[in-house]
Amino acid sequence: MEGGEEKPLVIVLHGPSGVGKDSVIDRLRERLGIHRATSSTTRPPRGNEVDGVHYHFLSEPEFRQKVAAGEFAEWASVYGELKGVERREIEPYLEAGQDVIIRTDVQGARTWRRKLEGAIFIFLTAEDREVLRARLIARGTEDPEQLTARLAELEEELADLPNNDYVVINRHGRLEEAVDEIAEIIEREKRNPNRPRARLVA
Known part of the structure; x- marks a missing residue:
């Protein structure tokens, strides 16, 4: 280098x-x-959590649709809720x-x-x-x-x-x-x- x-x-x-x-x-x-x-999750917001700041809060159908479309870099079921990170939260920033x-x-x-x-x-x-x-x-x-x-x-x-x-x-x-x-x-x-x-x- x-x-x-x-x-x-x-x-x-x-x-x-x-x-x-x-x-x-x-x-x-x-x-x-x-x-x-910012991670995405299907659990409801807690307290003062703000959508798009603390998490992207999605319904389960929305989440699974994004999974099927290949939009997640990583996801898993955690304590009965779906949670993951979308590619858009990583790739554009590294490219910049x-x-x-x-x-x-x-x-x-x-x-x-x-x-x-x-x-x-x-x-x-x-x-x-x-x-x-x-x-x-x-x-x-x-x-x-x-x-x-x-x-x-x-x-x-x-x-x-x-x-x-x-x-x-x-x-x-x-x-x-x-x-x-x-x-x-x-x-x-x-x-x-x-x-x-x-x-x-x-």
């Missing part, structure tokens, strides 16, 4: 529920102008030279490892397992059945930790430190001459 040319990146950020992925992404968007690939960040879960991360070439996988976690459990319970956004499923998924997420390029700890009350670390990773990897240009391969 000549002249230290910077290549647009796709960052795949995942980690246990309640670890602060949205807060980290919001700060990275403010600081770096990185594009967040803009970095993209994808927020996902362990199931999505496994899929993206097959579908994305040149992506950076970052595992975001808390100080330890007990802190993660406490944060998840404190959110209060799941009913008891969903909470049980989320706690079970926590162990699956932690088991995937070694499969990532980087592990970043988001310590309580120290969000900016985690954001600083990820921003440094992004700048370093953009100049990595050995990393393939990010692209969808499947």
